[in-house]
Amino acid sequence: MSNYIAEHIDEIRADFPILGEQVYGKPLVYLDNAATTQKPRCVVEKIAANYYKENANVHRGVHFLSQVATEAHEDARETVRRFINAKERHEIIFTRGTTEAINLVASSFGRAKVQPGDEILVTEMEHHSNIVPWQLIPGAVVKPIPFAEDGTLLVEQLEQLITPKTKLVACAQVSNTLGTINPVADIIKIAHSHGIPVLVDGAQSVPHTKVDVQALDADFFAFSGHKIYGPTGIGALYGKEEWLEQLPPYQGGGDMIDRVAFAGTTYAALPFKFEAGTPDFIGSTALAEALRYVEKLGVENIAAYEHELLTYATEQLKTVDGLRIFGESAQKSSVVSFLVGNIHPYDLGTILDKLGVAVRTGHHCAQPVMDHFGIEGTVRASFALYNTKAEIDQLVTAVKRVARMFK
Amino acid sequence: MTIAEKEAEIVSEFEFLTDWLDKYELIIDKGNQNPGIDPQYKTDQYLIEGCQSKVWVQAEYRDGKVYYQGESNTEIVGGMVSMLIDVLSGETPDDILAAELGFIDQIGLKEHLSPTRSNGLVAMVKQMRLYAMVFKEKSNEL
Numbered sequence A: 001m002s003n004y005i006a007e008h009i010d011e012i013r014a015d016f017p018i019l020g021e022q023v024y025g026k027p028l029v030y031l032d033n034a035a036t037t038q039k040p041r042c043v044v045e046k047i048a049a050n051y052y053k054e055n056a057n058v059h060r061g062v063h064f065l066s067q068v069a070t071e072a073h074e075d076a077r078e079t080v081r082r083f084i085n086a087k088e089r090h091e092i093i094f095t096r097g098t099t100e101a102i103n104l105v106a107s108s109f110g111r112a113k114v115q116p117g118d119e120i121l122v123t124e125m126e127h128h129s130n131i132v133p134w135q136l137i138p139g140a141v142v143k144p145i146p147f148a149e150d151g152t153l154l155v156e157q158l159e160q161l162i163t164p165k166t167k168l169v170a171c172a173q174v175s176n177t178l179g180t181i182n183p184v185a186d187i188i189k190i191a192h193s194h195g196i197p198v199l200v201d202g203a204q205s206v207p208h209t210k211v212d213v214q215a216l217d218a219d220f221f222a223f224s225g226h227k228i229y230g231p232t233g234i235g236a237l238y239g240k241e242e243w244l245e246q247l248p249p250y251q252g253g254g255d256m257i258d259r260v261a262f263a264g265t266t267y268a269a270l271p272f273k274f275e276a277g278t279p280d281f282i283g284s285t286a287l288a289e290a291l292r293y294v295e296k297l298g299v300e301n302i303a304a305y306e307h308e309l310l311t312y313a314t315e316q317l318k319t320v321d322g323l324r325i326f327g328e329s330a331q332k333s334s335v336v337s338f339l340v341g342n343i344h345p346y347d348l349g350t351i352l353d354k355l356g357v358a359v360r361t362g363h364h365c366a367q368p369v370m371d372h373f374g375i376e377g378t379v380r381a382s383f384a385l386y387n388t389k390a391e392i393d394q395l396v397t398a399v400k401r402v403a404r405m406f407k
Numbered sequence B: 001m002t003i004a005e006k007e008a009e010i011v012s013e014f015e016f017l018t019d020w021l022d023k024y025e026l027i028i029d030k031g032n033q034n035p036g037i038d039p040q041y042k043t044d045q046y047l048i049e050g051c052q053s054k055v056w057v058q059a060e061y062r063d064g065k066v067y068y069q070g071e072s073n074t075e076i077v078g079g080m081v082s083m084l085i086d087v088l089s090g091e092t093p094d095d096i097l098a099a100e101l102g103f104i105d106q107i108g109l110k111e112h113l114s115p116t117r118s119n120g121l122v123a124m125v126k127q128m129r130l131y132a133m134v135f136k137e138k139s140n141e142l
């Protein structure tokens, strides 16, 4: 592999102290990156430095520290803007993560634009957090765009699924369970030709592919910091200015108001209208640090390296007798979901864990995907920029070992 | 054998297994020795659904003793189900309610009995105790 990441893999791994840990006396093989990624030292140190040197509430004080903190927080917003190439900084709303970002849109858009009987289209492969918030809109009907056996979305059905009642399309750019990369640019084009806005769930795409929300022409885009080497509890929503201006606030509180009076309250300008309460300004700056780390390594380099890992893992796993992969779309990213023979995923995952291999088992918060295949769950290995082919070899050896146990 | 003696016997079987894989081989083996649940009870009424796996359990009361049957759809949980049944089945409600089931911890499998594991085992133990409690009350009424 001649790739920047491959050539520097030892240094990169050294950036992530946790990778040196042992579990049950064995070196940790961490292949649960779709759930959450490990953090480079610079991110952890940034958090500490913030608390040691720059901690003060933002947007509130005239004093020195408050101004330093406010500037850092707003710089972080600028870093997020640059990272996903949004047009304006105020189109970036900090949230707790993807889930809160989607709930924000579902709540505000739902109140302003959705009448009982109106329809929201999602895909059959969505994470629950891109299904349930839409179902919570009173009277809304949430309908799925189906996928084919290999996990490819049946985009050609989108036209027929759109009706005069369709108010929004919400779609993951990358499926957390199948790894499918969905053609969101095409979906957005089709939806826009009917005047329908699109929310893209970027939780699994941002860490693995270059995202340009303007090129996509996405109306809303959500992602989580913790899945891209940043801290937990921080994420972002991008919304086109024209949409964010139209929508009512999500939560009420401090920071989001212009003037409060019992006769009526006026709201702050973007982005603050959607950021009630003290924001996670420690998290935002640490997230920005993570994004800079990724930029430094190069998103394209990461994508190419992870693609090699995925191809290798797929080839090697297929040498296991009776192993079935769920999701083999031609366009795929860093996730392999599989089962071996009749072995229950709980059994497989439990033994893999004892062999030092951390994978996820279960329905991966995507029960409709499990229903599609008539299974209860899968074992999922998911890769990050610090994983290696040697770790994949360990996974495959471990899976073969487990398969022998349950013969 | 008392519950404590049965527990001690299981602990002694596991004692010399230092490798985790050997321990799990034995658990799987335990599951395979379990005759399972009568198919008529393998219904939602007797189902304990964990997020990760399922367990079915049923109990009868004969001559002052509780007899359990049960199984799981996974082999590891199934092995644990089998051991729990071995230990508690055929005992009086009072003994069952007093049992602390320390053997699970002693053989290093406490993690499977953690509520965060959501595999149905915690609920199963609760259900087994509940059966014992109900049988006890019923026999007191007689």
Ligand SMILES: Cc1ncc(COP(=O)(O)O)c(C=O)c1O
Pocket (backbone or CB within 6 Å): A034, A035, A096, A097, A098, A099, A100, A127, A129, A130, A172, A174, A175, A176, A201, A203, A204, A224, A365
């Ligand atoms: C595709 C997708 N959407 C949404 C989420 C929810 O992300 P979070 O829990 O960080 O809000 C996840 C995380 O598992 C995901 O993989």
